[in-house]
Amino acid sequence: MNPVLYGLDEVAQRITTGARLVLAGDEAVLSKLPKGRWIGGTIPYFMGADGGVMSKDLIHVTELPASVETASCTTYRADTIARVYADAPANGFSIIIIPAASPTHLSFAINAPTYEGFATSPLIGWISGVHVDEIGKRRAKVFFGETGEALEDGAVVMQATLPAGTYADLNIINIFSQGDGDTITFPEDGFIVGDAFINGENTNFADYIAARTLDTRLPLVANYCGAMINISIQRIDTANRRVHLYAPVFRDVQYRHAAPVGDYVREFTGHLPHDGIDSIFFSCNCILNYLYSELEGRKTGGITGPITFGEIAYQLLNQTMAYLTIRSL
Amino acid sequence: MHIPDASSPFWISAVTSERTYELEFLAMKILLARLRLAVKQDASPESIQKCAHELRELFLKSQHLPKAQNDLKRMIQEGGMS
Numbered sequence: 001m002n003p004v005l006y007g008l009d010e011v012a013q014r015i016t017t018g019a020r021l022v023l024a025g026d027e028a029v030l031s032k033l034p035k036g037r038w039i040g041g042t043i044p045y046f047m048g049a050d051g052g053v054m055s056k057d058l059i060h061v062t063e064l065p066a067s068v069e070t071a072s073c074t075t076y077r078a079d080t081i082a083r084v085y086a087d088a089p090a091n092g093f094s095i096i097i098i099p100a101a102s103p104t105h106l107s108f109a110i111n112a113p114t115y116e117g118f119a120t121s122p123l124i125g126w127i128s129g130v131h132v133d134e135i136g137k138r139r140a141k142v143f144f145g146e147t148g149e150a151l152e153d154g155a156v157v158m159q160a161t162l163p164a165g166t167y168a169d170l171n172i173i174n175i176f177s178q179g180d181g182d183t184i185t186f187p188e189d190g191f192i193v194g195d196a197f198i199n200g201e202n203t204n205f206a207d208y209i210a211a212r213t214l215d216t217r218l219p220l221v222a223n224y225c226g227a228m229i230n231i232s233i234q235r236i237d238t239a240n241r242r243v244h245l246y247a248p249v250f251r252d253v254q255y256r257h258a259a260p261v262g263d264y265v266r267e268f269t270g271h272l273p274h275d276g277i278d279s280i281f282f283s284c285n286c287i288l289n290y291l292y293s294e295l296e297g298r299k300t301g302g303i304t305g306p307i308t309f310g311e312i313a314y315q316l317l318n319q320t321m322a323y324l325t326i327r328s329l
Numbered sequence: 330m331h332i333p334d335a336s337s338p339f340w341i342s343a344v345t346s347e348r349t350y351e352l353e354f355l356a357m358k359i360l361l362a363r364l365r366l367a368v369k370q371d372a373s374p375e376s377i378q379k380c381a382h383e384l385r386e387l388f389l390k391s392q393h394l395p396k397a398q399n400d401l402k403r404m405i406q407e408g409g410m411s
Contacts, residue, residue, distance in 0.1 A: 119363075
């Protein structure tokens with residue numbers, strides 16, 4: 001297992017040699033890096049070679065392999081992010097980082113499936129965040145290394161072109177599946193929901209969760225033609241009878257509360273790709289998996305990467321590991 | 330990989346049916362689910378045609394990928410078009 005977490009000086013040195021890097025770390029350490037060919041996002045949690053770790057000093061480093069022909073870094077705003085697929089390379093991939101709770105995050109979450117060329121090119125990435133004790137006190141940021149600029153809103157993207165004969169394969173590992181309970185639909189798209197239809201019957205969703213004493217650590221799960229797509233529950237606003245979510249539900253999509261899982265690490269390793277993990281080039285996993293499954297100090301089958309406030313595999317995901325593999329035809 | 334013509338009824342059938350396929354390609358799973366939802370919400374001929382076109386575009390752009398090839402083959406066979 002190669003190391004993936006480095007100190008400031010080592011990362012700075014690699015930047016100055018021209019390496020093309022995707023970085024994750026605390027804002028204080030990312031802000032000290034020199035300008036160069038890198039993008040980054042704030043987060044102090046990682047899956048390192050020795051397991052889950054929280055550090056405000058270390059930086060998680062993903063270096064584009066030599067097989068990547070060209071790489072360009074760019075930024076988007078909430079009103080331009082819709083171009084992210086149209087701008088993607090014909091053969092390659094894009095890595096995107098968006099700050100949590102920013103207008104661009106909210107816009108991407110709701111609208112990505114309507115973007116021109118949606119899902120026609122691998123788009124992987126994550127939502128940057130902060131230490132959980134600093135939620136509401138500090139803002140998540142993304143960094144555009146070419147200028148050193150830190151953004152509280154917008155997206156940074158690295159677009160990578162691969163040579164003919166190779167391709168990027170984007171996939172997810174989600175240990176959650178739909179339980180055998182009620183079918184839940186919602187009358188409109190959104191991160192905050194009141195009304196829901198439970199088996200077709202109009203019900204307040206906050207009341208429903210309370211009445212059924214649902215375990216809110218388990219997500220809602222939709223079946224997208226075989227891909228299990230989670231929506232995680234953030235909190236219940238009892239006074240206003242609303243449920244706050246970490247990703248938007250979509251009108252008419254059928255959700256079910258997830259089936260319980262046993263030990264996360266055991267379940268996770270059982271879901272690892274059959275052809276091994278050595279060819280995985282980039283991956284990220286969810287802060288909720290890290291916290292609820294107590295991953296600090298535990299390894300997830302040798303998988304490394306930043307721990308995130310949301311994962312992106314074509315669209316926004318929750319409680320899921322997204323990973324990208326570069327393969328030969 | 331032979332990709333059915335844009336005029337083939339295969340594309341409209343794929344986005345309007347509720348047939349389930351054992352798909353491998355994540356992009357195909359997500360996009361097909363999205364297109365079927367869009368058709369459910371707007372079943373006008375224009376909407377169906379737009380979704381059918383979008384599905385075909387994904388295959389055109391992904392036709393060199395083994396998972397996309399396998400998915401199209403499976404969809405054609407199970408859709409009764411082999």
